[in-house]
Amino acid sequence: MKRFVLGLWRWLDERLGWSQTLWPIVAHPVPRNINWWYVFGSATLVAFIMQVVTGVALAFTYVPAPISAYESLQWITHQALLGSVVRGIHYFGASAMVILIVVHMIRTFLMGAYKFPRELNWLTGVLLFVLTLGMAFTGQLLRWNQDAYWAVVVAAEQAARVPLIGHILAYIVFAGPTVGGGTLTRFYATHVFLLPALMFLLIGIHLYLVVRHGISEPPQAGRPVDRATYQRWYQELLHRDGVPFWPEAAWRDLLFAIAVGAGVLVLAIIVGPPDLGRPADPTILQAYPRPDWYFLWYFAVLALIPPQLESWVIVGFPLLVGLVLLLLPFVAPLGERSPIRRPWAVGVVGLALISVAALLHEGIRAPWSPELPTAPLPASVTASLQGSAQQGAVVFQEKGCHNCHTIAGTGGQRGPDLTAIGRRLSRDQLIWRILYGGTNMPAYGANIQPDELAALVDFLMAQGGAVPSAAAR
Numbered sequence: 001m002k003r004f005v006l007g008l009w010r011w012l013d014e015r016l017g018w019s020q021t022l023w024p025i026v027a028h029p030v031p032r033n034i035n036w037w038y039v040f041g042s043a044t045l046v047a048f049i050m051q052v053v054t055g056v057a058l059a060f061t062y063v064p065a066p067i068s069a070y071e072s073l074q075w076i077t078h079q080a081l082l083g084s085v086v087r088g089i090h091y092f093g094a095s096a097m098v099i100l101i102v103v104h105m106i107r108t109f110l111m112g113a114y115k116f117p118r119e120l121n122w123l124t125g126v127l128l129f130v131l132t133l134g135m136a137f138t139g140q141l142l143r144w145n146q147d148a149y150w151a152v153v154v155a156a157e158q159a160a161r162v163p164l165i166g167h168i169l170a171y172i173v174f175a176g177p178t179v180g181g182g183t184l185t186r187f188y189a190t191h192v193f194l195l196p197a198l199m200f201l202l203i204g205i206h207l208y209l210v211v212r213h214g215i216s217e218p219p220q221a222g223r224p225v226d227r228a229t230y231q232r233w234y235q236e237l238l239h240r241d242g243v244p245f246w247p248e249a250a251w252r253d254l255l256f257a258i259a260v261g262a263g264v265l266v267l268a269i270i271v272g273p274p275d276l277g278r279p280a281d282p283t284i285l286q287a288y289p290r291p292d293w294y295f296l297w298y299f300a301v302l303a304l305i306p307p308q309l310e311s312w313v314i315v316g317f318p319l320l321v322g323l324v325l326l327l328l329p330f331v332a333p334l335g336e337r338s339p340i341r342r343p344w345a346v347g348v349v350g351l352a353l354i355s356v357a358a359l360l361h362e363g364i365r366a367p368w369s370p371e372l373p374t375a376p377l378p379a380s381v382t383a384s385l386q387g388s389a390q391q392g393a394v395v396f397q398e399k400g401c402h403n404c405h406t407i408a409g410t411g412g413q414r415g416p417d418l419t420a421i422g423r424r425l426s427r428d429q430l431i432w433r434i435l436y437g438g439t440n441m442p443a444y445g446a447n448i449q450p451d452e453l454a455a456l457v458d459f460l461m462a463q464g465g466a467v468p469s470a471a472a473r
């Protein structure tokens with residue numbers, strides 16, 4: 001048996017050349033004194049692999065269409081063999097990956113590991129961070145439940161508000177003027193093909209660079225990076241005092257990765273995946289949708305700042321953070337690496353962590369912004385209403401019509417302006433439209449009471465000066 005295995009190994013090695021290509025990578029020398037702070041990168045990779053494996057498993061059963069997405073996830077969660085555990089791992093694994101990549105970034109930042117000659121390690125890492133958030137964002141909608149649907153509707157609302165390019169942006173991201181079946185298909189393709197493919201590519205480059213430039217040595221105060229001497233000095237350090245990566249350093253990575261995997265598994269089994277709640281329904285306005293926790297803090301930001309600034313901050317803030325992260329290794333490629341000599345770096349990280357924690361706390365309670373429905377109806381619209389038309393105005397808000405339709409200058413822009421709709425459409429046409437919807441308008445037939453419908457139509461007939469019919473009074 002042993003001879004057979006050895007023989008097989010030799011046969012393969014002769015053809016694949018592992019011992020000449022892979023072994024030097026596994027055994028490449030690393031500084032002797034690297035420590036537990038160095039385990040987060042490899043743990044992020046392990047979390048990613050965990051996501052790929054469970055993601056493929058989920059994709060075997062998940063059906064990415066509006067009529068079936070929610071149902072198939074319910075089936076996975078409650079009926080499929082181990083389905084709940086697989087979904088649980090995918091859910092907690094996502095959280096783990098976000099946390100690990102952030103800790104890894106903070107570690108490399110505080111230890112100045114992004115400095116010369118490892119600038120590209122940092123840049124590919126920043127891109128991987130952005131892609132990880134993209135995975136978290138697109139994955140959320142795939143549940144196709146009320147929270148996910150309305151959270152993304154709010155995001156669409158926000159994207160559309162971006163100055164100049166907002167509507168184009170919303171069209172590209174959501175595959176149409178509003179969140180619908182097309183959005184689900186687009187998010188699914190992005191989540192399972194586009195982003196993972198980019199991540200595999202970037203992880204490959206990132207790892208290649210880690211091997212090429214070597215793992216950064218733990219910084220020491222008073223030992224700045226100098227472009228002329230650093231690389232020679234580092235090579236000498238490895239030569240003098242290096243240890244092989246496997247097993248001298250890798251045992252920590254292995255141990256920590258196992259701990260992360262075990263933690264995720266235990267959470268998946270004991271806590272289980274999050275309850276799906278109700279299926280997505282465009283006709284039932286969800287006033288307080290909550291995104292997954294990693295986006296919650298950002299929505300708190302939007303809720304707290306003055307509304308006039310919102311449109312700029314929504315996309316401006318992430319762009320600014322991204323720009324700072326991308327420019328960092330070019331602005332400060334040299335000099336001290338030790339956090340002891342870089343009080344500003346430590347301060348910035350501390351401040352950012354405290355802010356995010358406070359905002360997360362706030363985000364759990366904060367009202368959404370832009371709030372849904374977008375705005376109260378202006379007095380010019382409501383003042384002259386009487387009787388059932390007055391009730392109709394309330395229905396118009398409660399059913400989320402205002403969220404898509406503008407009246408007298410307020411409201412959403414996904415549907416046509418209804419300011420003078422009473423003059424354009426007849427009572428029957430209005431009823432028909434509300435009951436059956438349209439290409440991009442939800443059908444309210446199953447979700448509106450006859451008296452609500454009558455009141456709503458009275459309200460709409462009152463728009464544009466048409467006098468509500470005597471029968472309606």
Ligand code: HEC
Nearest residue numbers: 178399400401404414415416433434437438439440441442
């Ligand atoms: C998700 C966004 C959305 C919501 C919510 C919505 N609509 Fe619409 N509505 C549209 C769109 C888009 C159209 C344009 C036609 C189409 O795409 O079917 C439309 C068309 C209409 C029209 C026809 C307008 C015209 O000029 O022909 C009326 C009337 C209307 N909606 C009323 C309502 C009412 C009343 C409600 C609330 C019960 C409502 N809508 C909720 C998106 C929406």
